[in-house]
Amino acid sequence: MGIIVSLGAVLAIMVVAWIGGSISGLQPIFGVLVPYAAFAVFLIGFCRKVVYWAKSPVPFRIPTTAGQEVSLPWIKWAKLDNPSTTAGVIGRMFLEIFCFRSLFRNTRADLRSGYLYYSPSKWLWLFAIGFHYAFLIIALRHLRLFVHPIPGFVETLDAVDGMFQIGIPPIYLTDLLFIGAVTALFCRRIFLSKVRFISLPADYFPLFLLLGIGITGLLMRFVFRVDIVSVKQLANGLASLHPTVPDNLGAIFFIHVALVSTLFAYFPFSKLMHMGGVFMSPTRNLANTNRMKRHENPWWTPPKFHTYEEYEDMYRDLMKEAGLPLERE
Amino acid sequence: MAKELTPQEMLRIDLSPPTQDWMDIPVEIKPGIYCYPAKPEKIEIVGMPNPHEWNPLDDDWNLPEGWKETFLEGMRERLDKHRSFKIFMDICVRCGACADKCHFFLGSGDPKNMPVVRGELIRSIYRGEFTKAGKILGRLAGGRKLTEEVLKEIWSYMFQCTECRRCSLFCPYGIDTAEITIIGRELLNLLGLNINWIQEPVANCYETGNHLGLLPHTFVQNIEFLLMDIEEFVGIKIEPSFNRKGAEILFITPSGDVFAEPGIYTLMGYLMIFEHIGLDYTWSTYACEGGNFGFFTSLEMAQRLNAKMYHEAERLGVKWILGGECGHMWRVVHQYMNTFNKPVPTMEEPVSPITGTKFENAKSLKMVHMSEFTADLIKHGKLNLDPSRNDHYKVTFHDSCNPSRGMGMFEEPRYIIKNVCNHFYEMPENTIREQTFCCGSGSGLNAGENMELRLRGGLPRANAAKYVHEKYGVNMLANVCAIDRAVLPASMEYWCPEMQVAGVSELVANALIMEGEGPRTMNLRGEEIPGRAPAEEESEGNEDV
Ligand code: HEM
Numbered sequence: 001m002g003i004i005v006s007l008g009a010v011l012a013i014m015v016v017a018w019i020g021g022s023i024s025g026l027q028p029i030f031g032v033l034v035p036y037a038a039f040a041v042f043l044i045g046f047c048r049k050v051v052y053w054a055k056s057p058v059p060f061r062i063p064t065t066a067g068q069e070v071s072l073p074w075i076k077w078a079k080l081d082n083p084s085t086t087a088g089v090i091g092r093m094f095l096e097i098f099c100f101r102s103l104f105r106n107t108r109a110d111l112r113s114g115y116l117y118y119s120p121s122k123w124l125w126l127f128a129i130g131f132h133y134a135f136l137i138i139a140l141r142h143l144r145l146f147v148h149p150i151p152g153f154v155e156t157l158d159a160v161d162g163m164f165q166i167g168i169p170p171i172y173l174t175d176l177l178f179i180g181a182v183t184a185l186f187c188r189r190i191f192l193s194k195v196r197f198i199s200l201p202a203d204y205f206p207l208f209l210l211l212g213i214g215i216t217g218l219l220m221r222f223v224f225r226v227d228i229v230s231v232k233q234l235a236n237g238l239a240s241l242h243p244t245v246p247d248n249l250g251a252i253f254f255i256h257v258a259l260v261s262t263l264f265a266y267f268p269f270s271k272l273m274h275m276g277g278v279f280m281s282p283t284r285n286l287a288n289t290n291r292m293k294r295h296e297n298p299w300w301t302p303p304k305f306h307t308y309e310e311y312e313d314m315y316r317d318l319m320k321e322a323g324l325p326l327e328r329e
Numbered sequence: 330m331a332k333e334l335t336p337q338e339m340l341r342i343d344l345s346p347p348t349q350d351w352m353d354i355p356v357e358i359k360p361g362i363y364c365y366p367a368k369p370e371k372i373e374i375v376g377m378p379n380p381h382e383w384n385p386l387d388d389d390w391n392l393p394e395g396w397k398e399t400f401l402e403g404m405r406e407r408l409d410k411h412r413s414f415k416i417f418m419d420i421c422v423r424c425g426a427c428a429d430k431c432h433f434f435l436g437s438g439d440p441k442n443m444p445v446v447r448g449e450l451i452r453s454i455y456r457g458e459f460t461k462a463g464k465i466l467g468r469l470a471g472g473r474k475l476t477e478e479v480l481k482e483i484w485s486y487m488f489q490c491t492e493c494r495r496c497s498l499f500c501p502y503g504i505d506t507a508e509i510t511i512i513g514r515e516l517l518n519l520l521g522l523n524i525n526w527i528q529e530p531v532a533n534c535y536e537t538g539n540h541l542g543l544l545p546h547t548f549v550q551n552i553e554f555l556l557m558d559i560e561e562f563v564g565i566k567i568e569p570s571f572n573r574k575g576a577e578i579l580f581i582t583p584s585g586d587v588f589a590e591p592g593i594y595t596l597m598g599y600l601m602i603f604e605h606i607g608l609d610y611t612w613s614t615y616a617c618e619g620g621n622f623g624f625f626t627s628l629e630m631a632q633r634l635n636a637k638m639y640h641e642a643e644r645l646g647v648k649w650i651l652g653g654e655c656g657h658m659w660r661v662v663h664q665y666m667n668t669f670n671k672p673v674p675t676m677e678e679p680v681s682p683i684t685g686t687k688f689e690n691a692k693s694l695k696m697v698h699m700s701e702f703t704a705d706l707i708k709h710g711k712l713n714l715d716p717s718r719n720d721h722y723k724v725t726f727h728d729s730c731n732p733s734r735g736m737g738m739f740e741e742p743r744y745i746i747k748n749v750c751n752h753f754y755e756m757p758e759n760t761i762r763e764q765t766f767c768c769g770s771g772s773g774l775n776a777g778e779n780m781e782l783r784l785r786g787g788l789p790r791a792n793a794a795k796y797v798h799e800k801y802g803v804n805m806l807a808n809v810c811a812i813d814r815a816v817l818p819a820s821m822e823y824w825c826p827e828m829q830v831a832g833v834s835e836l837v838a839n840a841l842i843m844e845g846e847g848p849r850t851m852n853l854r855g856e857e858i859p860g861r862a863p864a865e866e867e868s869e870g871n872e873d874v
């Protein structure tokens with residue numbers, strides 16, 4: 001059900017954008033208004049979410065310790081997996097964010113004739129890291145449309161990404177990686193029974209959206225050939241806040257833009273916020289200094305406990321009989 | 330247990346979930362899996378809300394009036410108090426990396442025991458009751474309303490999680506389902522829905538100071554019995570002190586080790602080690618529980634029980650606290666105690682009086698783990714050891730969840746074992762250290778009525794133990810946890826019958842050569858040590874043949 005609904009939603013967006021993009025009177029809406037609105041929703045929504053999280057304190061130090069703690073001086077300490085210094089935490093977070101360290105640990109468990117076997121399983125890590133880096137590089141490459149003059153690193157990325165010069169125009173490696181990885185992530189969701197069991201419409205929807213973005217992107221480059229000069233004109237206009245809508249943009253372009261806008265607008269209200277959340281996750285971004293330093297809990301209240309005096313009052317006779325020292329006889 | 334299953338029957342586990350939507354699978358409260366409800370009077374002792382009579386098998390749980398608002402209000406309050414909870418509600422991508430990491434899922438195949446689904450049970454309420462999209466779109470946005478049926482489901486699965494954090498290790502965002510369970514249980518406790526196996530120890534611990542409710546004189550007597558055993562098996566007379574003011578160190582360990590096998594042997598081990606090094610320390614009958622079942626109830630209850638440690642340390646005027654071998658005790662001590670309490674000005678940074686080592690990693694909390702303390706003693710040659718006395722044991726080490734993923738103590742116990750035993754073998758690497766599997770009965774789920782759940786949850790650990798048993802002949806599962814000592818024997822008896830269970834300090838004391846000791850032909854369990862029949866008595870000097 002989730003699959004159909006999500007696919008339906010993405011197709012509906014495409015149809016609306018196609019119709020809108022084909023009517024020249026509506027083009028300013030789909031070419032300017034919608035992207036602006038989506039970007040604004042993204043920025044404001046993202047910040048609001050981060051502030052919403054930040055408003056709740058971190059009352060306790062709860063790092064998941066994934067290696068030897070700092071201990072006696074002769075015991076080798078896992079500085080990154082169980083950091084007790086700020087540098088260690090930064091290192092740990094770097095590995096999490098840029099290398100998906102925890103996901104890299106992944107194993108699969110199988111039960112065969114009474115024995116459990118665990119084997120390394122890197123597929124999810126591979127698809128995930130492939131997808132994210134492809135997405136990042138594609139996003140950066142898009143800067144060439146928005147920024148004038150084109151920054152040097154964007155030119156370099158472009159050259160490296162298209163270095164194989166296959167086809168005319170040359171195909172980008174990241175495009176293939178992106179489509180491949182998103183497809184693989186999608187296949188996991190439908191073919192692996194555990195992942196299918198836990199998948200919600202909110203899991204299929206972004207995957208269809210990303211796939212739609214990727215495919216329409218490729219179509220513009222290889223099949224329907226949009227006029228790149230006009231695209232730049234529009235993008236530059238958007239970026240410099242002087243938007244103009246050139247009149248020779250095909251409907252396919254508007255579909256692409258509508259899908260990207262949807263992704264932006266949807267982002268802050270969805271699981272995609274893991275991008276912000278991963279930085280703030282208390283099991284990863286806290287140093288294990290629990291016994292070395294005192295940590296304050298902002299909502300701390302004094303504990304109501306059974307004091308020694310109450311205890312002695314309760315059991316004085318028994319304690320006396322057992323020869324235990326007393327505060328008051 | 331409802332019906333006795335043989336290991337073969339128990340092993341018919343299907344790890345592929347059905348194609349049904351999980352929200353459509355009705356909850357089933359099964360004998361053998363669920364624990365008995367908390368008795369109202371045990372809730373009243375500690376003044377927690379809504380004590381009432383109810384039975385999980387009944388349709389009507391006699392829920393207090395306005396239960397739904399109480400639950401949701403409690404959830405809102407906890408979202409405001411814990412950033413972890415808020416973020417974990419929002420960012421799970423349902424990638425499934427955690428799915429097959431939970432011992433309860435691996436041992437039962439129940440798909441709702443996949444950590445991600447356990448989390449989704451609560452996340453679906455968050456989406457359905459707290460977010461706009463969920464309120465409008467309902468299930469399309471993954472949201473559910475909180476109904477009685479849903480509450481029962483949450484109850485069932487919050488008490489099928491041992492808060493072991495194995496899932497959190499593998500989650501790309503560090504989502505800790507244990508944290509969700511901790512908060513989920515707090516919410517259930519607002520409605521008086523604890524289990525008795527947790528509530529009764531909490532009440533006992535609150536009043537008498539220990540889980541079993543041993544009164545002060547009984548606590549002392551129990552230790553005296555063990556001293557008599559030491560005298561018999563080791564030939565040494567020890568006279569420890571209780572509630573003594575002016576001692577340098579206060580020693581606190583879980584009370585389970587005071588009365589039950591094989592924990593008592595660990596406790597005998599402590600007594601012997603302290604005697605051997607001449608430690609100036611005292612026991613307390615007031616703060617006589619290291620364990621803290623409050624932690625399985627609510628963080629507030631954990632704080633209320635934990636407060637006794639510092640309170641007693643201050644009253645007795647000790648410099649620092651030494652803590653015995655226990656899992657969840659050390660989760661609370663290491664990760665929470667320094668925040669639960671104000672510091673005690675009279676205490677000092679812990680220094681080993683025997684070796685002079687400063688325990689830098691504990692300088693603020695002033696509480697040191699027994700294994701840290703012992704490892705340091707061995708390193709400085711302060712223990713006179715004859716590891717061959719443990720030669721009849723082939724030993725492996727079970728890392729308990731809490732000191733592993735909530736502290737990171739891996740090397741100290743291994744160093745100790747390798748110094749006191751000649752035969753040490755590791756279990757497979759995906760089942761030890763930070764990836765260790767729970768015993769299956771942690772976080773207060775070590776009751777009798779849920780034995781099927783315990784055996785299922787214990788399968789991954791037992792399976793790894795069985796592997797080294799078959800491969801190397803390992804017959805001793807060492808650990809640093811009182812719950813392990815209490816529950817692993819049952820799990821081993823079922824899955825790997827030849828495996829015994831011991832605390833690390835027991836193995837140390839077996840190997841400890843004490844001044845003035847007897848012939849040492851018996852171990853601390855009063856069993857003959859093979860090859861040390863009384864005839865060889867005189868050959869004390871070259872014992873390590
Ligand atoms: C700091 C930045 C980010 C980090 C560290 C990060 C990390 C991850 C990881 C580890 C996964 C889990 C593996 C998986 O399910 O594929 C994941 C999933 C995902 N991420 Fe990110 N991510 C980041 C930013 C983004 C951004 C900007 C997007 C925007 C589109 C995004 C979209 C997704 C999607 C759609 C999935 C789910 C894939 C699936 O359904 O299987 N991520 N991310």
Ligand code: SF4
Nearest residue numbers: 421423424425427500
């Ligand atoms: S590993 Fe983390 S993100 Fe993935 S399903 Fe489990 S809890 Fe969610």
Ligand code: SF4
Nearest residue numbers: 431490491493494496
């Ligand atoms: S904390 Fe442990 S028991 Fe609980 S869901 Fe995670 S792996 Fe399972």
